[in-house]
Amino acid sequence: MSNKTIVITRPSGQARQLSEALQASLVDSGFTKDTVPQIISLPLLTIVPKGDDVLAGRITAALKSADLAIFVSPNAIECTMRLLERSWQEVSDRPLPIGVMGGSSLAALNNHGIGLEGNATKIILPQSNAQWDSESLWSELQALNWEWSTKKVIIFKGEGGRDWLAETLKQAGAQVEAFSVYTRVPLDLNSSAWNDVHEMDFAKSLWLLTSSEAVRYLGQATLSLDLASAMCPHHNIASAAEQIGFGKVFTCEPGDEALIAASRAWLSV
The missing domain is CATH 3.40.50.10090 (Rossmann fold)
Known part of the structure; x- marks a missing residue:
């Protein structure tokens, strides 16, 4: 060897x-x-999902009126779907698009059938894999030409971590609610x-x-x-x-x- x-x-x-x-x-x-x-x-780091019913209820209620959900990582996707215990298209009163940073998150969504439905969920991610980060996702979101002051965005993340995208969306006028769905425990x-x-x-x-x-x-x-x-x-x-x-x-x-x-x-x- x-x-x-x-x-x-x-x-x-x-x-x-x-x-x-x-x-x-x-x-x-x-x-x-x-x-x-x-x-x-x-x-x-070890990923520890959060699993309380109160958090699951708050997330379900928030998604009902959301216009966009953003997952910051594959871990955020896995932990959120575990909390929801239902298909993605059941969580909102309208078709709810998803923003992710890159290919690993896209694969995690696909593993849950998200983006592969008959009437597929819209998934927004940076087009260049050399720029899979929050800044590039924001560029893609800007290309939607949305009036952000009329939009509600839900962000799923781990405890702590970067808040750049949330702050940027707030500055653009969006209503932003972030949920921490897991914690990281150091080795x-x-x-x-x-x-x-x-x-x-x-x-x-x-x-x-x-x-x-x-x-x-x-x-x-x-x-x-x-x-x-x-x-x-x-x-x-x-x-x-x-x-x-x-x-x-x-x-x-x-x-x-x-x-x-x-x-x-x-x-x-």
């Missing part, structure tokens, strides 16, 4: 999906038992999940970083990050990686396919 290591820092379920896809891609591209890298899962710094990380060669490691919050938490650990490399699918994440001291910081386009391609390119050097 190669002495190179790839560290996946997503929550466990999402990390497993990316790890399996990465391993399959490496095998397909000719990597052998002697050349394949070690792949470590280090779930820096205990004494967890055994860190063991493999402490034993690896940091100079031959690539960290796949997909959350600025997770990166900031990683900075609290005592690690030789100045020897390590980071791969980031967004400039905000790259900036956070630089701030906590990664020796080399690379950027790639968003999405698992881009992360996998970038990892393969790093391994070939």
Whole structure:
């Protein structure tokens, strides 16, 4: 096995999906038992869905009169649909379009049949996967030419996180209501999940970083990050990686396919 290591820092379920896809891609591209890298899962944050009936009732009531719903992440979609326990087209008194930041969220919606109905739910997302973020979604929303002062927007998110889009919509005149449908719990710094990380060669490691919050938490650990490399699918994440001291910081386009391609390119050097 190669002495190179790839560290996946997503929550466990999402990390497993990316790890399996990465391993399959490496095998397909000719990597052998002697050349394949070690792949470590280090779930820096755990997603904990909220599940109280009061929150579910408030969300159901708000959606009845909404004009647009925005999900900030696939986690927001999964946790919201768990709370609602009904099909999307049943939640509103009118066809309710959805805004998302990128392809992973689109896939999460499709997994729930949203956007695939006979009279398909309208899904709005940035057209370029190089710009899957809230700023680009706002550009797409502006292209609708809506009179925002007459619109009610519901945003589904995690506890904390960026409020840029909500503030931008409010400044445009929209009525905005945000619901936190999950919390993020940081990985205990004494967890055994860190063991493999402490034993690896940091100079031959690539960290796949997909959350600025997770990166900031990683900075609290005592690690030789100045020897390590980071791969980031967004400039905000790259900036956070630089701030906590990664020796080399690379950027790639968003999405698992881009992360996998970038990892393969790093391994070939």
